[in-house]
Amino acid sequence: MQKLSLTLLLLLSLTFNVFAQNSGIKGQILTSDGQPAEFVTVGIKELQLGTVTDSKGHFRLKKVPNGTHKLYVQLLGYGAIEKTIEVKGETTIPPISLNEDTQALQEVLVKGNINRFAQKESEHIARLPLKNIENPQVYNVVSKEIMQEQIVTDYKSAFKNIPGANAGVAHSSNGRYMNVTRGFNLGNAARNGLGTSSVSEIDPANLERIEAIKGPSGTLYGASLSTFGGLYNRVTKKPFETFGGNVSFTTGQWDLNRFTADINTPLNGDKTVLLRVNTALHGEKSFQDAGFSKTYLVAPSLLLKLSDKLTVLVDAELYGRKGTNIYGNTIASTRVTANSIDQLGIGYKQSFTNNSIIASTRTQNLYSQINYRINSAWTSQTNIGTSLVEFEFPALTLNTITDSTVTRNIWDQYTRQVATQIQQNFIGDFKIAGKRNRVVAGLDYSSMNFDFPNTRGALYDTVNFLNPGKRYAAISINDIKNKVAGVTVNSGSTGKYNYMGAYVSDVFNLAENLMVMLSLRVDRFDNRGSYNYNSNATTGVYKQTALSPKFGVVYQPIKDKVSLFANYMNGYQFIAPVNQPDATVSNFKPQFANQTEGGIKFDILENKINATISYYSINVINLVRTDMERDPVNGTRFQIQDGNQTSKGLDFELIMNPVNGLNILAGYAYNASKLEKANENVNGRRPTNSGAKNTANLWISYRATAGTFKGLGAGTGVNHSGEQFVINNTTREFTIPAYTVWDATVFYDQPKYRLGLKLDNIKNERYWNTSLQPQTPRRFSASITYKF
Template sequence: MAYEVNDRLSLSLLAEILEEKRAVPPVFFNTDRASALDFKTIEELNLNPKLSFTNNDLTIKNPRKNLQAQALYKINNNWSSQTVVSASNIKSDGIYTYIYGVDPEEPTQRNYFFQEFSNQDYNTTTFDAQQNFNGDFKIGNLRNRVLFGLDYFTRTVKNNSSGSLVTRRVNPQGDVISADPSNPDGLDQSFIENGLAATEHSDTKITNSAYSAYASDVINITPALSALVGLRLDYFENKANVETDDYDQLTFSPKFGLVYQPIIDKLSLFANYMNTFYNVAPSEIFDEDGTSLGVKSFKPEQANQIEVGAKANLLANKLFATLSFYNTKVANRVYYLPDGNGMQGGKTQSKGFELELTANPLPQLNFIAGFSHGKIKVIEGNTGTPNDFYNEIGRSPGGQGPQTLANFWGTYKFNSGKLRNFGLGFGGNYAGVYKVIDNSVTGVFNLPSYTLLNGSLFYNGERFRISANVNNLTNESYYIGYWSVNPQKPRNFTASVAYKF
């Protein structure tokens, strides 16, 4: 909802409420880090992607509520103010399951995995208040476009989840080994809930807050040359219901950039350096028996990036193109061991390029396309963990995604006649081979490349927008993962209705 108070002040309010209840299909994790992989491809794993490995009684609820209010105020011809306040609440309440490992003492059944269940009870509440001031003025002959602001963010996570319970062993084709006659298929709701009720439950509450101040200035040195300088300061504070884990820290993040336009408003060459950080939320840790030991805090993950590239405006504003090359190094990485405990250390490097194209050959016709290729590898091990499986120099860390990505989307909207405001869209995505596991001990596990095609029909009027979409038109079988194999949706249909106040 948006409201124009006057020509200087505008207000907007956005509210989102989502109620979701679903059965969670488990993912296949590889947790054996001490021996070579038995399955190194999807074909060798022979996973049946049509199986859910669960049932409709074992459900989890994920309600979400988001609220955002914004005020834009024009102070004068040179200065404007932006005030944004937002709050959210996310819950996880119900049965979660995943499939992992094998029994090393039963080599004849190495293709049977353990299926584990837990009762999730997470409640995450966030609040953010941000005040920005934007200025556009001259000092002498130099044009300055200034941004400075303050930001306060706080997040509280309550965890009262159960311990875990293994009820059966399954293979990727759905065959089951179950030892308890009262739970023959391993999916009996009462059996699982009663078993989880008897496990030790977590009881943690973690509140972390960030107080931030930032400023940047884009200076037009000449009509063709501009420079950017910026600095962000963050004071991060953590409070947990474990006395040993309260801490705070102060972090600075600079940013510099140059833009040169050999052809004004047509061709720009740019280069920038950016130091960024990410305050990682503390996580609960456990002993060998799965008993909670409280929470563990982490230093901010630090990233340093150098980027160069070019932007072009071609064909009389009908084609826009951006090409960039980047080199990013990330230190203080946080990663999680098979027992669920978090570790920190090591450094990775990511290099690659990205190409983006936007075309408007006709007023009613639009195209967006992109292509990227990058490579990530570990360049420094974790000094605190000798022979660290997750930080083997020269190897790819888990979770980096495919090296090659491409996307395309085109829309056509009728601007006159009986079909006015109706339109259609067509496009797709390509993802290259994804190296999910890369280690000299286990070997390499790759998820195959895939191409998805999608289509859309829509009506976009002054007040209403109605759309109907078909995703994965060709019913492609494809997977994503993070040290895991996660089958994705086959062909599916979605519809949405929006009303503009």
Template sequence: MTTKKPLESFKGNIGFTSGSFQTMRTTLDFGGPLDSAKRILYRFNAGYEDTKTFRDVNRQKRIMIAPSFTFKPATGTQVDVDVVYSQFDGYLDRGMGIKANDFYALPRSFTLSQPSDFYNSKTFSLSGRLSQKLADNLSLHLSYMKSVYEEDVNEHRTLNTFADAPKNTIMNMRFFDRHGKDYTDNVVGYLKWDREGDIIDHHIVAGVDIAEYRGDKENQLREARQQTVNGQVVPLIFDLNNPMYTTHDLTSYVWRENVAYPFLSPYKTTGIYIQDQLAVADKLKVILGLRHEHYVSETIDGQKRTQAAQKAWLPRAGLTYELNKQINYFASYSQGFVPVGASFIHQYQNYGADKPFEPERSFQLETGFKTGFLKNQLQVDLSLFHIERSNMLIATGAILNSGFSEYRQSGKVLSEGIELDLRGQLTKEFQIMANYTYNHTDVKASSIASELGESLPGAPKNMASAWLKYVFSQNMLKGLGFGTGVYYVDSRRMDNTIGQDSEGNALWGYWPSYTTMNAAVYYHIGALKMAVNMNNVFDKYYFLGGFDYTRAFPGAPRNIMVSLGYAF
């Protein structure tokens, strides 16, 4: 977690935003020294937002308070303390159903939530960091952070199936009544040694980090998929043709037995690492690193919990070389590791598998150029990448009779392509930012035959954006500015299958591609800043993504936000 750091001179900023969807937002940020010697610094951030959003039955209220302090008791010693408290009151947005396989049959405000639903959560974290200079070229860094998350949830959500498939107009539902808390502890310690040589400089970092997660033993969960109506037990459903929004009588719900709380397996992970960043004759910089990861987790249900341990060595290497004052070449290689919880190893049958799940492994290669033109006013970055992932853990969308979600593992997926980024302050008035990504993904091995040769779920082949900004700097129009931008996302494959063909092969759906445009007007006068932002100017109906026809996430319609900020 990276927070805004305390300041050595007093500065502050207050902002107000209001606009579409009954949105009201206030932010406050100020800080400075508490003593004349500037040995004690502080910063205070706070924010409040209340919005109905563009979704029906989905009001959201957020509060965030984040003070931070820096103490410098002696030369070479620094202690940082950060506190973050956030609170959310509203609804969980689980998306919308796609009626009769028609993406645009329902308004994008359509929801499955009920007025009696709620999602209230609180997060509190406290962290402390010590930086101690041991010698001119040696320093010690220690940190600890504790985070507590608490939630109270009542929600109606889809069972990820239609009761009348393939017509797809009536959705099977389930209800959760969930109350819980979990705790996460993080400890980090490392030494940094800087050694300057005649030709080669070394910057060596060696350390250890530990993270531990555990849910509270008093966590409670109830789940219902049926209710009693006139003495008969009937399934919970939601008719997309005749949606009903009401306050539900939970005493009529039929509660399932032996429901496991859906938090992750308790775990502890320990990483030991060393890295050397070498600088050779000012032009060449090389990074060499090695990390060992040790992950231990426990099963999440049963009186007798079982542990599982997984280990991995993760090397990484990279270099940059200055070809000339304008062009730098770079290349990097790294490996990745995503462990699975003990329940996926010792109780894999609960998740619909016929053998234990394995940790995900991956590696990435990247190379390209970073350039600067027009006296570095225009920055252009070009990179080529190749990524391979194996044993990706994927939820199929099916909910088993055991109450657990069904999972599978992909065999192998490739991702390779090009990224182009352009940004620059071309003149005192004109600024440009643009990027384009070509990402070709290919499933090379899968437990589902029809998935071979398909793209990775949620990964568009093409994605591009651009933003142009012009601010007048002279005469009567000084401080007035305009901005406009465009954003394009290609079609993407859905996570889950949408049915079968006549031969029983799984069928895949695709989210439509979309293009949206945004615009803004700015006016700056001294310490006062005003802005009017219009998002989705042409009111495009589009989907950010989703899992399948039972869970789709639409993008926001045209909306306007007006902001006022003052720096002091």
């Protein structure tokens, strides 16, 4: 580590003087149809200076001497535009329009002379106009380009490109999945920075990108969206000003058939009313002896440009799913002597279900965003979202009770959840005493209503998985309905809770290359309680308040190329009151996670090398644990709130475009989690379902950028996850073994069409998720896309 630090310091000292001047040119490049032009080369030839525009079309040339210069602007493969520019200090020029439209930008992507995987700028991460290299927080981005290259057909597969996020993926009964980051489970409830219902599956057809925001992010996102490990934010596709789009078909083993369409068009001649519709139809069978899913997605998006200052975006997602479901397998019995799932001997292709046991999910998401530019310094942004999810199912859970037998437990349930969020942001970008100041101040209201009006469960049977016999295949939907009909206890419930939050975040430039971030949020949680249909009683009514601060500092020894950063971040979870054995009620405080982190970010060689490396330490306080010293009442121990958990680790990401056409994405994550003050049987141990200590990901692709084979390319990558704990206490340990999965793809990408072939899990590796469900073995798939 010392050698690395000395090397970095030497590099900084040798290069600092080269970039020491203050004058420069800033501006924006637009296409002929008024869209931001990304990946356009801008430079001054006589000075041998050049750069590439970002996702908003912005560019900045630094260290340009005062005087008159000729600025050239060139879209790859097209003629250059030259402009005479007079530079006086830091000079901002009016927007420059290219002769080409957005179709020409697609040609740029095909030629491949860009770092296609390093598109990290975002309006959601900090809710401010803040570049990655200016942000003291660590985050990763999975763009639609890499998802297309890898022929991603499900949301889970995209997370292979996020360091540390592929360690623990668990499916639930409705098709949803979760991930583990920095030792904590993360849901997928954020959409364009706004909350959604978190209980439905997500189709990737409408995704522009996925943003993995690392660390406890309660200050901006609150406890309803962020966990102690961070959150995932999915960014959806938005309308643009020209007609265009694509249709695609993907097919593969196990009857994989997937159709998607992305159609965009202006609805009037002034291009002030824009419509984009994304849709998907998806069907596939399981590789196991039973199982299937069929889904659909319709996602329209309408953009209204009501004036130069006012725009309104309205979009929706209509999603449905039908298919078989299994919650997963639990190892609850001490009669199981195996220490790992691969030792247990359950057949990899045993589903324990059949195709008559069908669950269904319906999702309706509706959103609106209103942006109003108050003046040159301030913008008002109003976000409104509502989400309705219904799912009904007979579902199975498995419980392994010996080294040869499992019980099949059945559930009959209907669930309805409605989530609503209203968010108002005021975003400012102005100067104070000549220093840039960026600030967001906002209010957040969200509510969740849930209803489980009919929830009945029963033990169905016990199966010997080593010798299944006729009983294994005899299960059917009629048998389940008959079994559940005899259950009189309805364990269903209904309830509601509300959040109200206010926050402010300020980024102030103490100097051009030194900035600080100060943020604070206050949240009020109002749990109206849960009414139990069986007991006819309401419990869990409580209110709590939490303060969540955030602090960050960024120093750029080489402006816009190298930054040293540090942060203090906070997250929280509200805790329901606990009924103690002596009939008293303990009103506990919220749990808090406090993170300190430091690291370095690179964006050098004109965005050809983008890297982040950081070390973090998360300390969770106010955990509830069993008090072993206080005398129990009737054999039941008291619960106290003095528990503690730590999670420390390393995050690394490297995105490279060393030569034209070659793109590399690599990541590594190390995490050491420990319960430092907890129940005696787990104290000092790694928490279960906290992921693996070590995970790594790599994807390398190359496409020919010129000549006869222009557009022809190939990619390959590996994902590794270390061993994970499912049970970890003084009595026993049960693990998921480490695994390494290797994938590869070949493609032929042209402006009007794209052909792709993919081979997943080339080695046919056997591996499991944290629900002990076998994951997909080797599979071949192919796709064809027509662009217009």
